[in-house]
Amino acid sequence: MVRSHGSRLLISFREMLKLWASAFPLAVMLSAQTDLGVRTGSAGAGAPLAGLTNKEATVFSKGKDAFQEIQSVTGTIAGTEAGLGPTFNNDSCVGCHSQPAIGGTSPATNPQIAVATKNGATNVVPFFITIDGPAREARFKYANPPTNTIRDGGVHGLYTIKGRTDAPGCSNIAQPDFAAAAAQNNLSFRIPTPTFGAGLIETIRDSDILANKAANAASKAALGISGHENREGNAGTITRFGWKAQNKSLLIFSGEAYNVEQGVTNEAFPQKRGETAGCMFNATPEDHTSFTSGPPGDVTSDAVAFANFMRLLAPPTPVASFGSVTAVSINSGKTQFTAVGCPLCHTPTFKTGGSPVAALNNKDVNLFSDLLVHRMGSGLADDIIQGSAGPSEFRTAPLWGLGQRLFFLHDGRTSDLMQAIQSHASSGSEANASVVAFNRLTVAQKQDLLNFLRSL
Secondary structure (H helix, E strand, C coil), X not given: CEEEECCEEEECHHHHHHHHHHHCHHHHHXXXXXXXXXXXXXCCCCXXXXXXXXXXXXXXXXXXXXXXXXXXXXXXXXXXXXXXXXXXXXXXXXXXXXXXXXXCECCCCCCCCHHHHHHHCCCCCCCCCCCCCCCCEEEECECCCCCCCCECCCEECCEECCCCCCCCCCCCCCCCCHHHHHHCCCEEEECCCCCCCHHHHHHECHHHHHHHHHCCHHHHHHCCCCCECEECCCCCCEECECCCCXXXXXXXXXXXXXXXXXXXXXXXXXXXXXXXXXXXCCCCCCCCCCCCCCCCCCCCCHHHHHHHHHHCECCCCCCCCECCECHHHHHHHHHHHHHCCHHHCCCCCEEECCCCCHHHCCCEECCCCCCCEEEECCCCCCCCCECCECCXXXXXXXXXXXXXXXXXXXXXXXXXXXXHXXXXXXXXXXXXXXXXXXXXXXXXXXXHHHHHHHHC
């Protein structure tokens, strides 16, 4: 605000600070460390892996198309596929995986607001879903609160197909009582994980994950870091996808998400969730291998197409500098990142094993994760158990692509990297010592570390 007073200009102190900050961003950075927010410029993500064959590129393209399909209940709405509901969180994969490009994570405008009443649906938007907040799924910790003797842990769909024009007669179904669950401290949230570079992660050998787990044992012990792998219950091999590394493969990840997030049955998850009388419209599985349509050989189901798209999706590309942030600052931040012990969990690089896909064969995987689950303390604990991942344990989140993410931590509670780092510290967390070391850095060193993370 600028006011005229005789020949003098009176500028409010707040406005003066804004003008000074815009003119001297580096000076502001030196006065207090600040997460500069989503990095500007090219997305640096969303492209296929380099070196795909023509056939692999076609498979990637078809998978990308399937990833963007919109679901309706019966497929009677133009431009949609059949299978939505009876309960669901969204009506497409891309709706929740679009930042900063298709395959990413939660976008700036939450798609779960509009889909609540789409095509006549009568849903009420839950209190934890906001227009500028992250897309979320909701889990109940226990099935019998307040006794809390029987674990739940599963996803409860935000919405139902009740009232939709493509679900005639579906009336005997209700949304979960999320407000009551919250009042009983029985509610936990998850946000979408980005899928960039997922095929590279899938191709890392179990033995390399275990070797990395055993590496730097003395340094890890000194900082109170342990961590362990999560494993598939029957085969016993290491699982690696999801917030608690609960999913083994991209095919399982795709089939589960199709069923849980959109309600679409498929060959991996062939039963409907919430088989409510009057709300079942299609033969199941709705998504399946097709032997009757399309050219010979083109029989792939959507779930397989999703998996292939993610498998062949390139990892994000880091930058050497951005905006007013220099390469010197980023390199200094990388040094500080190492000095405070972050790489002991956020392993910078793995290498894939052998793969029949040349673009995945013996390639560097610069993911910044050990793919293990770690105790993150009472402050982040969600009281959900998945496999051998306990109530306060989470997979080390890969940091590649972090520069353009909008929301952080498993529940999207913050958009500020400083808050995300500080949230790693609480009673029982394996990250406590690293957060203490981070807090001992100078303001300039902290800023450099934040700039390094935003460069990824």
